[in-house]
Amino acid sequence: MNYKASALLLLISSLVPVTAFAADAQDIIDKVMKLQEERREGVNRYIVEQEAMGYVSKITFERTTVTGPDGEPVDTFQMVLPDDLLQQGSGEDPVMSQDDFDDMAQEAVYSIAAFSESAELVGTETVEGRKAYHLVAEGLDRTRSFDENQEFTLQTINAWIDAEEYVPLKLIMDGTMDTDGTPRPVTIENIERDYRTVPGSKMYEPYEQVMRLTGEMADETKRQMEEARAQLEEFDKQMAEMPESQRKMMMNMMGEQIEMMRKMAAGDGIEIVTSVRSITVE
Numbered sequence: 001m002n003y004k005a006s007a008l009l010l011l012i013s014s015l016v017p018v019t020a021f022a023a024d025a026q027d028i029i030d031k032v033m034k035l036q037e038e039r040r041e042g043v044n045r046y047i048v049e050q051e052a053m054g055y056v057s058k059i060t061f062e063r064t065t066v067t068g069p070d071g072e073p074v075d076t077f078q079m080v081l082p083d084d085l086l087q088q089g090s091g092e093d094p095v096m097s098q099d100d101f102d103d104m105a106q107e108a109v110y111s112i113a114a115f116s117e118s119a120e121l122v123g124t125e126t127v128e129g130r131k132a133y134h135l136v137a138e139g140l141d142r143t144r145s146f147d148e149n150q151e152f153t154l155q156t157i158n159a160w161i162d163a164e165e166y167v168p169l170k171l172i173m174d175g176t177m178d179t180d181g182t183p184r185p186v187t188i189e190n191i192e193r194d195y196r197t198v199p200g201s202k203m204y205e206p207y208e209q210v211m212r213l214t215g216e217m218a219d220e221t222k223r224q225m226e227e228a229r230a231q232l233e234e235f236d237k238q239m240a241e242m243p244e245s246q247r248k249m250m251m252n253m254m255g256e257q258i259e260m261m262r263k264m265a266a267g268d269g270i271e272i273v274t275s276v277r278s279i280t281v282e
Helices: 002-013 023-039 083-088 098-118 219-241 244-265
Strands: 045-052 055-067 073-080 120-127 130-137 142-147 150-162 168-178 183-197 204-215 270-281
Touching (some): 023 098, 023 120, 023 130, 023 150, 120 150, 130 168
Antiparallel strands (some): 055 073, 120 130, 130 150, 142 150, 150 168, 168 183, 183 204, 204 270
């Protein structure tokens, strides 16, 4: 689940065009990149163990070199697909392949360069108690297809950067998603919090991520939501008939998934909370 969430964010971020230049915004982004590079100095590979919706997974990141917009090589990190998923991806219809992650690393570098030239600094605000620079890019009108039946057009990006540590705190992307020939408004919000210094390094990384996806649903999604409502009603009936000890066990096992289904069925969108258990530098 988190692979897809991360992939979606990286792919959408690559839509930012090169437009108006804003020196203050670029200075902030330059400092973000400079500090990130300094904090990751000497690190070539690290593993993130995380939990999302009750599932625990490990994601490996490795240093790689891609080509920047100016044709020069750029050092960055990319996700490395685990062996078991690489085997799954070798079939006729793989979910994701290592080539997809290679492409995302390249696109992420382009998106940072483009955003640094198009964003404007609109002021400072407080995000969860931390002073932050608010950067915004509007009127982007950039489109990207994710598959044959899904297309996203990005219009506006708002980003909040911590004014002391120069790390991203919040990102909101507004646009339209077309899944059946009819564009529908979509908002994607990503919050990074609980930043900590990673043991054995100078890396400063978030240990919790919240991703929210809201917007008008396509007809097929509405049909699926109706089915989900019916399934939840049946689930609630079954739960009511269980002994209390068994109900607690079920909620411990499936509580997060059930809560997300309830929000989706109520039209409140999707929310995925990812908690990092550990980050190990190798």
